[in-house]
Amino acid sequence: MGVTIRIDNVTKRYGNNTVIQGLSTDIKAGEFFTLLGPSGCGKTTLLRMIIGFNSIEEGEILVDGKLINGIPTNKRNMGMVFQNYAVFPHMTVKENVAYGLKTRKVQKAEMDRKVDEMLKLIKIEEYKHRMPSQLSGGQQQRVALARAIVIQPEVLLMDEPLSNLDAKLRVEMRNVIKRIQRQINITTVYVTHDQEEALAISDRIAVMDKGIIQQIDTPKRIYQRPSNLFVSTFIGLSNILEGSVHAAPESWQAQAYGYRFTPPPLKEEGLMDGQRVLVSVRPEEFLIAKEGEPGIPAIVRSSVFLGVNLHYFLELPDGKEVEVIAESDLSEIIPDNTPVSLQMVQHKINLFHQDSRQTLIREGA
Amino acid sequence: MLKNSNRRGSFWMFLTLLILALFLVFVVYPLIMVLYKSVIDPKGGGLTFENFTRFFTRKYYTNTMINSFKVTLVATTISAVLGLLMAYITRSVRIAGSKTLNILIVVSYLSPPFIGAYAWIQLLGRNGLITKVVNALLPGTDFGGIYGFAGIVLVFSLQSFPLIYMYVAGALQNLDNSLNEAAESLGAGNPRRVMSIIVPLVLPTVLASSLLVFMRVFSDFGTPMLIGEGYRTFPVVLYNQFMGEVTNDDFFSAALCVIMMLITLVFFFVQRRVSRRHTYSMTALKPMEPKRVSRKVSILSHGFVYLVTALALLPQLMVISTSFLKESTPGMFTSTLTLDNYLNTIVAKNNKVIANTYIYGIAAIILVVVIGVLISYLAERKRSPVTSTLDTLTMLPYIIPGSVIGIAFLYALSRPPLMLSGTATIIIIALAVRRMPYTIRSSTAIIGQISPSIEEAAISLGASELRSFRQVTLPMMLPGILAGAIMSWITVISELSSSIILYRANTQTLTVSIYVEVIRNNFGNAAAYSTVLTVTSVLSLILFFKLTGRKDISV
Numbered sequence A: 001m002g003v004t005i006r007i008d009n010v011t012k013r014y015g016n017n018t019v020i021q022g023l024s025t026d027i028k029a030g031e032f033f034t035l036l037g038p039s040g041c042g043k044t045t046l047l048r049m050i051i052g053f054n055s056i057e058e059g060e061i062l063v064d065g066k067l068i069n070g071i072p073t074n075k076r077n078m079g080m081v082f083q084n085y086a087v088f089p090h091m092t093v094k095e096n097v098a099y100g101l102k103t104r105k106v107q108k109a110e111m112d113r114k115v116d117e118m119l120k121l122i123k124i125e126e127y128k129h130r131m132p133s134q135l136s137g138g139q140q141q142r143v144a145l146a147r148a149i150v151i152q153p154e155v156l157l158m159d160e161p162l163s164n165l166d167a168k169l170r171v172e173m174r175n176v177i178k179r180i181q182r183q184i185n186i187t188t189v190y191v192t193h194d195q196e197e198a199l200a201i202s203d204r205i206a207v208m209d210k211g212i213i214q215q216i217d218t219p220k221r222i223y224q225r226p227s228n229l230f231v232s233t234f235i236g237l238s239n240i241l242e243g244s245v246h247a248a249p250e251s252w253q254a255q256a257y258g259y260r261f262t263p264p265p266l267k268e269e270g271l272m273d274g275q276r277v278l279v280s281v282r283p284e285e286f287l288i289a290k291e292g293e294p295g296i297p298a299i300v301r302s303s304v305f306l307g308v309n310l311h312y313f314l315e316l317p318d319g320k321e322v323e324v325i326a327e328s329d330l331s332e333i334i335p336d337n338t339p340v341s342l343q344m345v346q347h348k349i350n351l352f353h354q355d356s357r358q359t360l361i362r363e364g365a
Numbered sequence B: 001m002l003k004n005s006n007r008r009g010s011f012w013m014f015l016t017l018l019i020l021a022l023f024l025v026f027v028v029y030p031l032i033m034v035l036y037k038s039v040i041d042p043k044g045g046g047l048t049f050e051n052f053t054r055f056f057t058r059k060y061y062t063n064t065m066i067n068s069f070k071v072t073l074v075a076t077t078i079s080a081v082l083g084l085l086m087a088y089i090t091r092s093v094r095i096a097g098s099k100t101l102n103i104l105i106v107v108s109y110l111s112p113p114f115i116g117a118y119a120w121i122q123l124l125g126r127n128g129l130i131t132k133v134v135n136a137l138l139p140g141t142d143f144g145g146i147y148g149f150a151g152i153v154l155v156f157s158l159q160s161f162p163l164i165y166m167y168v169a170g171a172l173q174n175l176d177n178s179l180n181e182a183a184e185s186l187g188a189g190n191p192r193r194v195m196s197i198i199v200p201l202v203l204p205t206v207l208a209s210s211l212l213v214f215m216r217v218f219s220d221f222g223t224p225m226l227i228g229e230g231y232r233t234f235p236v237v238l239y240n241q242f243m244g245e246v247t248n249d250d251f252f253s254a255a256l257c258v259i260m261m262l263i264t265l266v267f268f269f270v271q272r273r274v275s276r277r278h279t280y281s282m283t284a285l286k287p288m289e290p291k292r293v294s295r296k297v298s299i300l301s302h303g304f305v306y307l308v309t310a311l312a313l314l315p316q317l318m319v320i321s322t323s324f325l326k327e328s329t330p331g332m333f334t335s336t337l338t339l340d341n342y343l344n345t346i347v348a349k350n351n352k353v354i355a356n357t358y359i360y361g362i363a364a365i366i367l368v369v370v371i372g373v374l375i376s377y378l379a380e381r382k383r384s385p386v387t388s389t390l391d392t393l394t395m396l397p398y399i400i401p402g403s404v405i406g407i408a409f410l411y412a413l414s415r416p417p418l419m420l421s422g423t424a425t426i427i428i429i430a431l432a433v434r435r436m437p438y439t440i441r442s443s444t445a446i447i448g449q450i451s452p453s454i455e456e457a458a459i460s461l462g463a464s465e466l467r468s469f470r471q472v473t474l475p476m477m478l479p480g481i482l483a484g485a486i487m488s489w490i491t492v493i494s495e496l497s498s499s500i501i502l503y504r505a506n507t508q509t510l511t512v513s514i515y516v517e518v519i520r521n522n523f524g525n526a527a528a529y530s531t532v533l534t535v536t537s538v539l540s541l542i543l544f545f546k547l548t549g550r551k552d553i554s555v
Helices: A043-051 A093-103 A108-122 A137-149 A167-184 A197-199 A220-223 A229-234 B003-040 B050-057 B059-092 B098-109 B112-124 B128-137 B150-175 B178-186 B190-219 B222-227 B234-243 B250-277 B295-322 B338-343 B354-382 B384-401 B402-412 B425-450 B454-459 B465-493 B512-518 B522-548
Strands: A003-012 A017-027 A033-036 A058-063 A080-081 A155-159 A185-194 A205-210 A214-216 A239-246 A253-256 A260-261 A275-281 A286-288 A296-304 A309-315 A321-327 A339-344 A349-354 B325-331 B334-339
Touching: A017 A043, A017 A058, A033 A197, A043 A185, A058 A253, A058 B334, A080 A137, A080 A253, A080 B178, A093 A108, A093 A137, A093 A286, A108 A137, A108 A167, A108 A309, A137 A167, A137 A296, A137 B178, A137 B325, A137 B522, A185 A197, A197 A220, A214 A229, A229 A239, A229 A275, A229 A349, A229 B425, A239 A321, A253 A275, A253 B050, A260 A321, A260 A339, A260 B334, A286 A321, A286 B098, A286 B465, A309 B234, A309 B325, A321 B295, A321 B384, A349 B098, B003 B250, B003 B384, B003 B425, B050 B059, B050 B250, B059 B098, B059 B150, B059 B190, B059 B295, B098 B522, B112 B150, B112 B222, B112 B512, B112 B522, B128 B512, B150 B222, B150 B295, B178 B190, B178 B512, B190 B234, B190 B250, B190 B295, B222 B234, B234 B250, B234 B402, B250 B402, B295 B522, B325 B522, B338 B522, B354 B384, B354 B425, B354 B465, B354 B512, B354 B522, B384 B425, B425 B465, B454 B465, B465 B522
Parallel strands: A033 A185, A033 A205, A080 A155, A155 A185
Antiparallel strands: A003 A017, A003 A058, A205 A214, A239 A253, A239 A275, A253 A260, A275 A349, A286 A339, A296 A309, A296 A339, A309 A321, B325 B334
């Protein structure tokens, strides 16, 4: 069973530049925890603080309740997988994987057994005696993964491990990582800027921006109920429309471009009648209806047929462009410059406060 | 159209053949002359190996060979260790003034080794400054100065480690820091990480630069000549055989040249074999960065780096300061400040030394750059058996000692129609030939970074092949070429081993003059010349850093 990691109010400074200010979070035992955010958001910095490459200016990091701030990296018993693999170019696959066991002075027979077992688990036995230069990027990344987990670390840390691989390999390797992580049940902290990867692989995601965790949640919640405008636009695509909310006898009503609709249940605290809001609608949450039906009047400007679905680019009355994804069926593609009416899948959309940019959707909705 | 492209093709072909012809005349033919002379019987004209048997059967000669190997191996090893340590420490620990240190280390390398020898004699020789202090402070000791083996090794080690330092520092720049971090995360402490990761990864670079040191040390005669006293090395014998007024045997010297070439050749191939098996192509996304370390480590690192740099620089400082002092008897400087040394030398009437140095240097650089760039372009972009042959031929001077080139030139170019001995031309050509391999290698690297499709784009837009080379490829190469040219300039003006053999009174350069003055015991004059050389090198180096914006250099 894995260990827990408690990050308590940590701060990272480079000179006068504060990269992370008072960040706290708890990572559960055996969890696959992802730090997701744009470059420069502090996610790699935080990861490197956990393993000890970066110093911690303030705050504490505890592993299973034990303070690790002062422990040097080589005594922390954490495995790390690097963006550029960092496979030792002068050692064979076997020597690479055995390196961490050698530093731990594991007996020769025991070491051989562990290395073989690991190579089998990661499926690179046949490359055992090859040099890294004879391996593809994906194979090198497997070696790096094997090398990091053969030492049975308490924590596995991965810094954008897939970003140097091509798209197809990325999907394959992400499944390998997920499978192995499940199998050995190790607490894993994973850093990526690729939201699709994060959604696919994680138990929980912490979305970071400017050194601050914006939201920590399951992939599904992050996508469907983003806690603020940043998360909504960073994860997936969102069309943002200006609108307002209005008190009504049974529930709150919302309006955008004159189209009135019923949003999901709202947090009522402090909400005023006529409050300006930002309506966040994902492309698949729009429905195209005939002109004249209720909805936002719009004109189809162009369309792209992608097989599984059909993308429309429409212009709203104020000139704003929105993207709509429709299922492709056998009916005709709507010709360019056709006026239509845009409706929404009302229970799926999200509303944000215009000033605070925080979600107005009630918890659990 | 077809006719047009034929003409273009034949232009490149013509150029290739022209350059090939030049190399045949100025590299291959002189070397063949050496080989020929070494096995020809001067009396009968028949084939003989008498010169070789004479060398290998007489203890006097074989001993010089053993001495040379001893000195070279020990000095190269010390240089490698010093260079490796210096490079690793300056790359991994924050050292105050590291930029200045870097320049100072390079400066200490950019002077002919024999200047170090004569400066160290003034410090640690029989009447040396330090010798006197030691003997005065410790009565009873009778320190007789550092001559022979120890002296030669001292001078060569301090003079050569900067080369290894420069190469290894460059290699460390290409070593991604994540390799260090990976080792650390796998539980390796510092000593283990350095020994299992850093050392094996820079080993090919250490070997390659050690070879350069080896060849430089093995073939240098100035240093053992001055500080060796009874300790005779092979190059000293070669030089004496060839230049000696008492005994001079062209045919025996030729045989010695051949032996020298064979030895450097063997080492070249051994080094190539070893390196090739252990070369890893590395590019660093994030190179190592000098880190803050504990006080103890920081003090130790600073102490070591400063001490080694100071020792390496000591000869230069010694020479510069004595250049302003009055000499009472040869080698004995008083504390009276004077400009006499300069007045007697560089500003003296009819003294062309500085003019010669600059003219020969610039002429050689122009030759090297133009031909070097063309050869690398031909070998990279117009690959054919002829251009590959050319490419290989031009590497020859890389492994042939300068003195051998000098001697070979005299053998080959001293009779009509190529009556060049004693002229400025022969010195310029020798300088150019010696520097050529370095320029070709650096231009090849530069061309390798320019995608051929850029040139193809120009051609598709209607430019002729020549025009696209002139207007697209060449301008893109220019910054790199310029950087290389400045480095060539710095090395060319400090060249001694071939010019010392080729010079006449009116074609003396700075390095030759320094050597001649030292031999004549005019130490003040030597110091003045030497100072001018150092100042020129330092200014050129500063120009290099300013123009290229680089922080590191490769020689």
